[in-house]
Amino acid sequence: MAKIDWYDKFVDFSYKPAKDDIIVLFYFEPPAGMSKKESAGRIASESSTGTWTTLTKLPLRMKGLQATAFHMNGNYLKVAYPKGLWEDGNMAQLLSGIAGNIFGMKGVKNLRLIDATLPLNYIKGFKGPLYGMSGIRKLMGVKKRPLTGAVVKPKIGFSAKEHAQIGYETWMGGFDFVKDDENLTSQKFNRFEERVKIMTKLRDKAEKLTGEKKSAFFNITAETEEMKRRAKIVADAGWDYIMIDVVVTGTSAVQTLRDYCGDLGLAIHAHRAMHASFDRNPKHGMTMQFLAKIMRVIGVNNIHTGTAVGKLVGTKSEVTAIADVLREKKTKAKKNLLLEQDWGNTKTVFPASSGGLHPGLVPDVMKIYGNELVLLVSGGIHGHPKGTRAGAAATMQAIAAVMEGISLKEKAKTGKELREALGKWGHHRPR
Ligand code: CAP
Ligand code: MG
DSSP: OOOOOOGGGGBOTTOOOOTTOEEEEEEEEOOTTOOHHHHHHHHHHHTTTOOSSOOSOOOGGGGGGOOEEEEEETTEEEEEEOGGGSOTTOHHHHHHHHTTGGGGOTTOSEEEEEEEEOOHHHHTTSOOOSSOHHHHHHHHTOOSSOEEEEEOSSSSOOOHHHHHHHHHHHHHTTOSEEEOOTTOSSBTTBOHHHHHHHHHHHHHHHHHHHOSOOEEEEEOOSSHHHHHHHHHHHHHTTOOEEEEEHHHHOHHHHHHHHHHHHHHTOEEEEEOTTTHHHHSSTTSEEOHHHHHHHHHHHTOSEEEOOOSSSSSOOOHHHHHHHHHHHHOSEEOOBTTTBOOEEOTTOOOOEEEEESSOOGGGHHHHHHHHTTOSEEEOSHHHHTSTTOHHHHHHHHHHHHHHHHHTOOHHHHTTTOHHHHHHHHHHTTOOOO
8 A cells, every 4th residue: 555644754763853943842742542752753844845645756855855753852852944935024924934834743742832942033134122121211211120010900991091190100109110901902991092192191191290201001902903903002192101902912913013113113012812812721731931932033022921820820930931032142052941041142032921920929939030121010000099090109119129129018118118017918819
C-alpha cells in the first residue's frame, strides 16, 4: 500500500536551527495510541507546509520552508520555523501558523504554545513601542515610584459627568491615570466624545491645583476605523494615551492603531480582556508571556500582567516571566516558561498590575515587580471608607512606605488615609 502520511519528515533531532529560524516552545500531549514523535511531527507539519497526507507533486524547494521538530524533553517540544515561511510585519500571519490549526488537531490531546524566540530580522518588521518605560516616565514627570491609576467603578453605568467627577477625585488623591473599564466604550449613557470633553476640563483643573501631570486611558475599543476616529478625538483634546482591548480587537487592529497613534504621539494602554480563554488552562492554549511578547513587538506601552495576590488567577512565577518579556533588553530563558529573546532596539513596556488590589497589598505587588510598573488600584480606592480621593491618597502612602523601607503599620501612624484603608481591608487577598 502507498504511504499515506509524511509527518516523520518534520522531525529531526539532529537539526541545528539557523540563526533566523523562529523557535517555538510547546507543551504537548499526544492522544492515546500515538507516539510523541508522531504527534510532534503533526505539530511541525500542520503549522508550516504539511498536510495530512503525502502529495503527488512536491517541488524540492518546499523542503526549505518545512518546520522541524528538533528537540523534545518529556512533554516539551521545540520546533524551528524557517524565516521564509513568514511575511514581514504581519503578526496575524505568524499566529495563523504557530498558533493556528494545530490546537484543534486530533493528533494532540493537549497543546500549549509557551514562548517563541523571534529573530531580530523578524522583529524589525514591526514598529515596537513609541516610548519605552523611561519615555513614559518623562512624559508623566514621575521619576522612581510606580505609576498609579484607577478604573472608575462600577465598571459601567455612570454618565460622562459622573465618570469624570470620580476621575477628578482619583487625580486629586495623587494618582497619575484615570482608566476606562474594558467594557466601557461609547454607550448611550456615557458617550465617548462627551467623556473626553468633560475629563479634559477636569484634568486641566486637577493639573492646575496639584501642579502634577495627569493623564487617562480612554478605551477606544471598537471597529478599527472607529478606533482611529476616537484616537484622533483624544489627541485633539491634548491627551497622550488611549486604551485598547487588544485580544478582542486582534493583532491587526492593534498594529493599525500603533501606526496611527504613533503619528498622533499617543501611547497605548493594552487591556487583555479574554486572555484567560486561552491562557488559563496550563496544558492547552497560549501563555500570557507570549501574548505580552507579541504586543511588545507590535508596540503597546503598557499591558496588564496580573498581580499574583489579587482577585484574578496568575502565579508569581508567571507574573515575573511576563514582566521579564516586557522590561528586559535581553530576556533570559527560564525552564519551561521562557525562551531567550534579544530585543535589539525594541523599547520596553510597562507591566500593569491590576485586579482586586488595595493599599494593604501594595507591598506584596512591589515585592514582585519592584518600581517599574503601572499599579492599578480601583475598587481598592473607591471603596475606601472616606471615598475615592482618600483611597488614592492611602495607596500613595502605601507606595511611599515601601520606598522608604518602612512597614505599612509604621506609615499608618502618620498617614490617616492609609490607617483607615488598613482598618477596612487589612492585608486581605480577595477572590
Ligand atoms: C480591575 C479591573 C481590570 C482587571 C483586569 C476589573 O478592577 O478593572 O479590568 O484587573 O484583569 O474590571 O476587574 P479592580 P487583569 O481593581 O477593582 O479589581 O489585569 O488581570 O488583566
Ligand atoms: Mg476592568
